[in-house]
Amino acid sequence: MVDISRGSALGSSGASELFQLLRDGAPRTRASLAASTGLARSTIAARVDELMELGLVSPVADAASTGGRPPSQFALNPGxxxxxxxxxxxxxxxxxxxxxxxxxxxxxxxxxxxxxxxxxxxxxxxxxxxxxxxxxxxxxxxxxxxxxxxxxxxxxxxxxxxxxxxxxxxxxxxxxxxxxxxxxxPVLVDNDVNIMALGERALAWPQVEHLMFVKVATGIGSGIISGGLLQRGAQGIAGDIGHVRVARGSDVPCHCGNRGCLEALASGPAIARALREQGIEAHTGNDVVELVKHGDIDAIQAVRQAGRDIGEVLTACVSLVNPSVVAIGGSMARAGEHLIAGVREVVYMRSMPLATEHLVIAASAAGENAxxxxxxxxxxxxxxxxxxxxxxxxx
Amino acid sequence: MVDISRGSALGSSGASELFQLLRDGAPRTRASLAASTGLARSTIAARVDELMELGLVSPVADAASTGGRPPSQFALNPGxxxxxxxxxxxxxxxxxxxxxxxxxxxxxxxxxxxxxxxxxxxxxxxxxxxxxxxxxxxxxxxxxxxxxxxxxxxxxxxxxxxxxxxxxxxxxxxxxxxxxxxxxxPVLVDNDVNIMALGERALAWPQVEHLMFVKVATGIGSGIISGGLLQRGAQGIAGDIGHVRVARGSDVPCHCGNRGCLEALASGPAIARALREQGIEAHTGNDVVELVKHGDIDAIQAVRQAGRDIGEVLTACVSLVNPSVVAIGGSMARAGEHLIAGVREVVYMRSMPLATEHLVIAASAAGENAxxxxxxxxxxxxxxxxxxxxxxxxx
Missing domain, CATH: 3.30.420.40 (ATPase, nucleotide binding domain)
Structure with a gap:
C-alpha cells in the first residue's frame, strides 16, 4: 500500500494510541511497551494506569512474579x-x-x-x-x-x-x-455481505489480508477485504456482482431489467426455476438444497452449473482483486461441495496461473453466523x- | 473503511507525526498546529524547528506580520x-x-x-x-x-x-x-499500470478516492485505487484484467494458452490482426492509431468494437470495485474517442444504475506522463x- 497518511491520532490522549499495541490481546510488560514505543517509562506507567481505570486493560498472572510485587504483565480485557x-x-x-x-x-x-x-x-x-x-x-x-x-x-x-x-x-x-x-x-451500519466478509475473516482467516466473501442465496453478492480493509467503493456498493452478465444466459431476463445477469442464472430461485422447467417440483432455493441432499441428480447438475456461472464471474474478480481466499456462503452453500466444485472448475481453468497458485476457494466456515x-x-x-x-x- | 489500526507511529520522533499535517502544502501557524493537535505550544515550537532544520518546512511570507517579528506561518518546502x-x-x-x-x-x-x-x-x-x-x-x-x-x-x-x-x-x-x-x-518498485494510476490521480483527480486506470496498449491491464490506497492484492497482480474472457471471442487463441481473453481481442496487436484479416495493412497498434487518425472506417469500427470488449470486462470491474472514475490510457487511447465510446456504450448499458450514476469514464489526462x-x-x-x-x- 502507498504510505498515504490517513489521519494521525495527534489529537488523541496517548493512552488510546498505546492501546493499539495491546488490542491484539497478547500480554505485555511496561518495559516491553516502553521499548516498542520509545516512550518514557513514566509515560507508559501513566497511560497503562489510565487504561486500567477504564477496565480495558487488566493485569495478567505472571509466572515469574515474586511475592508481594504488583503483577507486571497487562493485556486487553475482552470482558x-x-x-x-x-x-x-x-x-x-x-x-x-x-x-x-x-x-x-x-x-x-x-x-x-x-x-x-x-x-x-x-x-x-x-x-x-x-x-x-x-x-x-x-x-x-x-x-x-x-x-x-x-x-x-x-x-x-x-x-x-x-x-x-x-x-x-x-x-x-x-x-x-x-x-x-x-x-x-456509536452505531455502525453496513451492507450484510460486507459484514459477512468481516465475520468470515475473524472466525477462519484472521491473518489473511485479501479475502472475498461470496453470498449465494436469493440474491448473489460479495464483500471484499483488501489490504486488510473492507472495500466499499464510491457509493458503498463495491462487490455487487449479481448483475454481471454470464455468457450462457444471454436470453434469460433478470428482475433488474437486463438479461443474462448472474443472479438470473445462479441464485436459489433461478436454479429452482430451471428445475421446474424440467418438470421437477422446486420453488425456492431451500427446495433445491433439499433435493441435492436427497441425491437428486438433476438438482445436483443444476447446482454444479450455477457454480460454473458464479465461477465465470469470479474469474474476473480474482484477476481484478487478487485475493488469497474466496469463501462461498449464503443459504445455497448448504448444497455442499457441488456448488464449490463448479466454481473451482471454471476459476482454475480460466484464471492466470499466478493468480490461482495460492488461491483457496472454500465453503464459508462461519456459515449462518457470519x-x-x-x-x-x-x-x-x-x-x-x-x-x-x-x-x-x-x- | 474499518478502523483497523495499520501500525501506529508511536516509535517516531513526533516531528514526523506533526509533519503529516503540513504535507498537504497549506501554510499553518504554530497556534493552529497547537490547536489541531492538542500539543503544548513549546512542543510544537521544538518540532517545527526540527522540521525547519531538515529544510522540509519553510517560513511563508505573512501579510499580517509586522516589522522585526519572525514569520509566523510555515508550509512544506517542496524544493x-x-x-x-x-x-x-x-x-x-x-x-x-x-x-x-x-x-x-x-x-x-x-x-x-x-x-x-x-x-x-x-x-x-x-x-x-x-x-x-x-x-x-x-x-x-x-x-x-x-x-x-x-x-x-x-x-x-x-x-x-x-x-x-x-x-x-x-x-x-x-x-x-x-x-x-x-x-x-529508499527504492520503491511497482507494476507500471499501478504507478500510472497513481500518476493519473495526482494530476487529474487528487480528491478522488476510488479510481481505476486502464492501460490499453500491446497488453491490457489496470491499476486500482480504492479508499485512497493502491490495491495490489495477495500476489501484487490485482487489476490484471487482460486475460478475462470476452463472450465474442470464444474461439480466438491468446498467447497465455487460453481462448477468448480480452487481450487477444482488444489490444493494439489484436486489432491490427483483425484488420489484416480484412485485407487492411496494419501490423501494430500504432498502425491502427494512424489509420483511425486518417479516418479509415474499418479501423474506426475495429477500435470501437475493442472498446466494447473492454467495456464488457469493465462492467464486472465497475460492479466489483465501484469506482467514481475510470481513466483509459495507454498507446491505443491515442485513437481518440472511438475506443472510449465503445467502453461507455457497454458499461452504461450493462451496469446497475447506482454504480454508474456518478461514474466518469474518461481518457487519461496524464497521457504518456502518467x-x-x-x-x-x-x-x-x-x-x-x-x-x-x-x-x-x-x-
Whole structure:
C-alpha cells in the first residue's frame, strides 16, 4: 500500500494510541511497551494506569512474579465492555451481545420483515438487544457500540441505506440517529455481505489480508477485504456482482431489467426455476438444497452449473482483486461441495496461473453466523480504535 | 473503511507525526498546529524547528506580520529534496527528477530493451538519473528516494518482480538491493499500470478516492485505487484484467494458452490482426492509431468494437470495485474517442444504475506522463510518511 497518511491520532490522549499495541490481546510488560514505543517509562506507567481505570486493560498472572510485587504483565480485557450485533435480513433478524473479543454471550433471532420499515425493525432491535443485556445481568452502561448489517447498499460514513431495492422506507434513513435516541453509543451500519466478509475473516482467516466473501442465496453478492480493509467503493456498493452478465444466459431476463445477469442464472430461485422447467417440483432455493441432499441428480447438475456461472464471474474478480481466499456462503452453500466444485472448475481453468497458485476457494466456515459475527467485528473495530478509546475515556 | 489500526507511529520522533499535517502544502501557524493537535505550544515550537532544520518546512511570507517579528506561518518546502522517478517499459525507458510536489525538474528517455536484464537496465537508470541530478546542479545528497515502474508483477514489500512474463532475468531480482549499492536511498518498485494510476490521480483527480486506470496498449491491464490506497492484492497482480474472457471471442487463441481473453481481442496487436484479416495493412497498434487518425472506417469500427470488449470486462470491474472514475490510457487511447465510446456504450448499458450514476469514464489526462509521474508519487509518498521523515532526520 502507498504510505498515504490517513489521519494521525495527534489529537488523541496517548493512552488510546498505546492501546493499539495491546488490542491484539497478547500480554505485555511496561518495559516491553516502553521499548516498542520509545516512550518514557513514566509515560507508559501513566497511560497503562489510565487504561486500567477504564477496565480495558487488566493485569495478567505472571509466572515469574515474586511475592508481594504488583503483577507486571497487562493485556486487553475482552470482558470490559459489550457490543450489540444485529443482522437484519430480508425476512429474518438476529441480534447478539458479544464481548470485545467477539465471543457471543447471548443471542436471539426471529422472523421479521425488513419491509416493515426502519422504525419498526430498529425498535425491535433495540428492545431485543436490551432484553439480552438485561438477561445477562450486565449493566446497559457497559454497552460500547452497536454494529448493524442490512440487506442493501449503505453509505457507511453516515450509516444511511442508499436506494436499497428490497428495503421500502429505508432510503437515506438515519439509522444511527434513530437508534441513538434510545441507546447513546456509536452505531455502525453496513451492507450484510460486507459484514459477512468481516465475520468470515475473524472466525477462519484472521491473518489473511485479501479475502472475498461470496453470498449465494436469493440474491448473489460479495464483500471484499483488501489490504486488510473492507472495500466499499464510491457509493458503498463495491462487490455487487449479481448483475454481471454470464455468457450462457444471454436470453434469460433478470428482475433488474437486463438479461443474462448472474443472479438470473445462479441464485436459489433461478436454479429452482430451471428445475421446474424440467418438470421437477422446486420453488425456492431451500427446495433445491433439499433435493441435492436427497441425491437428486438433476438438482445436483443444476447446482454444479450455477457454480460454473458464479465461477465465470469470479474469474474476473480474482484477476481484478487478487485475493488469497474466496469463501462461498449464503443459504445455497448448504448444497455442499457441488456448488464449490463448479466454481473451482471454471476459476482454475480460466484464471492466470499466478493468480490461482495460492488461491483457496472454500465453503464459508462461519456459515449462518457470519453476519452477526461481522456486525460484532464492525462495532469492536470502532470501539478499540484510537477514536473509540478516546470516546470511552471521555464518557 | 474499518478502523483497523495499520501500525501506529508511536516509535517516531513526533516531528514526523506533526509533519503529516503540513504535507498537504497549506501554510499553518504554530497556534493552529497547537490547536489541531492538542500539543503544548513549546512542543510544537521544538518540532517545527526540527522540521525547519531538515529544510522540509519553510517560513511563508505573512501579510499580517509586522516589522522585526519572525514569520509566523510555515508550509512544506517542496524544493527541500528531490526524488528520481523511472518508468522502465518493455522497449523504452524514461527517468525524471522531481521535487517533493511531483514537479518535473528534468527528464530523459530513450529506447531500452527490458530483456537486457536488471543489471544493464538498472545501471542505465542510475547513470541517467545521476546525469540529470548533476545537470540540474543539485547535490546527490538531496536525493531522498527512487520510484521505479516495471512492466510486470512486483512484490511491492520487497521490490522484487515475480514471474514477469516479458522481463527475462528479472524474476525475484532484488531491485532495491542492487540500486542501493549505487544510491543509498529508499527504492520503491511497482507494476507500471499501478504507478500510472497513481500518476493519473495526482494530476487529474487528487480528491478522488476510488479510481481505476486502464492501460490499453500491446497488453491490457489496470491499476486500482480504492479508499485512497493502491490495491495490489495477495500476489501484487490485482487489476490484471487482460486475460478475462470476452463472450465474442470464444474461439480466438491468446498467447497465455487460453481462448477468448480480452487481450487477444482488444489490444493494439489484436486489432491490427483483425484488420489484416480484412485485407487492411496494419501490423501494430500504432498502425491502427494512424489509420483511425486518417479516418479509415474499418479501423474506426475495429477500435470501437475493442472498446466494447473492454467495456464488457469493465462492467464486472465497475460492479466489483465501484469506482467514481475510470481513466483509459495507454498507446491505443491515442485513437481518440472511438475506443472510449465503445467502453461507455457497454458499461452504461450493462451496469446497475447506482454504480454508474456518478461514474466518469474518461481518457487519461496524464497521457504518456502518467507512469513517470506515478513513479515520482510512489517515492514522494514514502519520503513524506512518518517513517520517511524519521529516516531523513536520522541520516
Amino acid at each position: 470490559a465492555r459489550i457490543v450489540l450485533a444485529a443482522d437484519l435480513g430480508a425476512s429474518h433478524a438476529n441480534v447478539a451481545v458479544t464481548d470485545l473479543a467477539g465471543t457471543v454471550l447471548a443471542e436471539h433471532g426471529e422472523p421479521l420483515d425488513i419491509a416493515k420499515g426502519p422504525e419498526a425493525v430498529l425498535g425491535w432491535m433495540v428492545d431485543a438487544g436490551l432484553a439480552l443485556i438485561d438477561g445477562l445481568g450486565r449493566d446497559r452502561h457497559e454497552l460500547a457500540a452497536i454494529g448493524v448489517g442490512v440487506p442493501g447498499p449503505v453509505e457507511h460514513s453516515t450509516g444511511r441505506p442508499v436506494n436499497p431495492p428490497i428495503m421500502p422506507g429505508w432510503d437515506r434513513f438515519d439509522v444511527p440517529g434513530w437508534v441513538q435516541q434510545h441507546l447513546e453509543v 453476519a452477526v459475527l461481522g456486525a460484532s467485528m464492525l462495532a469492536i473495530h470502532h470501539v478499540l480504535s484510537p477514536e473509540g478509546i478516546d470516546a470511552l475515556a471521555a464518557r | 527541500a529534496r528531490i526524488v528520481l522517478a523511472a518508468d522502465l517499459g518493455a522497449s523504452h525507458a524514461n527517468v525524471a527528477v522531481t521535487d517533493l510536489a511531483g514537479t518535473v525538474l528534468a527528464e530523459h528517455g530513450e529506447p531500452l530493451d527490458i530483456a537486457k536484464g536488471p543489471e544493464a537496465v538498472l545501471g542505465w537508470m542510475v547513470d541517467a538519473g545521476l546525469a540529470l541530478i548533476d545537470g540540474l546542479g543539485r547535490d546527490r545528497h538531496e536525493l531522498a528516494a527512487i520510484g521505479v515502474g516495471v512492466p510486470g508483477p512486483v512484490e511491492h514489500s520487497t521490490g522484487r518482480p515475480v514471474n514477469p512474463p516479458i522481463m527475462p532475468g528479472w524474476d525475484r531480482f532484488d531491485v532495491p538491493g542492487w540500486v542501493q549499492q549505487h544510491l543509498e536511498v 507512469a513517470v509521474l506515478g513513479a515520482s508519487m510512489l517515492a514522494i509518498h514514502h519520503v513524506l510518511s512518518p517513517e520517511g521523515i524519521d529516516a531523513l532526520a536520522a541520516r
